[in-house]
Amino acid sequence: MNYKSILLDQLNACYNDKSWFIPLQEILIDLNAAQAAWENESKQSIWSIVNHLNFWNEKWLERYNLEQFESKSSINNDDTFYVNPHSINDIEWKKTLQRLETVFKSWNRALEESEDHKLITEIPSYFNAPWWGVVSNLCIHNAYHIGQIMLLKKQLLSLSQKTD
Template sequence: MLASMKDVLLDQLAACHNDESWFKPSITILNDVSVNDAIWKAEDDPHSIWEIANHLIFWNEMWINRFINDDSFEKSTTTNDETFELDHLKQDEASWNETMQRLSNGFAHWREVITNCDDSKLEKIIPSYFNAQWWGVISNLCIHNAYHIGQMMLLKKQVQKYRS
């Protein structure tokens, strides 16, 4: 039996969120990351784990809002570089926990929305985005998430090595 588009997208989102399959999911990677680990930057890397988490939150929330609102929403004026920004006044345990929860909630929300949508929604074309179909955009969003989750894993390994 062939998997449906929904099944594939749900599998991709689970892999990024909490299903240990081919790579460590975000929930596993971030589970024991402290605030100091989350803000640490390698000399040759422009972003910290926390900044990457902020970037993923921005894009996941932006695209789910577009999906839910049928692509009729106010366009963001935020630049890609700004999506990584970290509030230097809120670098505490509570803020870090909120960031991790927001990232996790975003993946869970995507899975809920996809589970409950009609297949026709996934096949719908997005005229304002290269006439791409929703299933393709969501699949590419998952690839984007996986890429940055890999970066977070490498940064976590680097910070552990640096601190030991």
């Protein structure tokens, strides 16, 4: 067992490999745009969290592929949750889901093609963290938000059962 196989296992457990929890792909597959955009009392929606996951998975994949990390960032994390209220329709939701699938497949490919030494390389401008640690924490970040998405879906289904 090496870093690469562990990280691939974590990544796939988050997206499409049912293990300790229901993977993201399975949670999202039966939702339409209106359901994904539904907000609870805290103004959270499944769609907004998926946008956030897309953003950070893409950002870290870009950094990983370029082997660079900009030390100063102008990213406002709250902006990564944004859903355009004028684009809430099933076509845009399907595009969001496709983007999610693409980034997880791209991460799989990047890790599979990586040399083992890359994963132990430290990132000086990011606390000297090794890449394996960064990718592992990205998976933990994904799992955290997958839990939120699952709770939002349960709330949504509970509300729809009450109105039936």
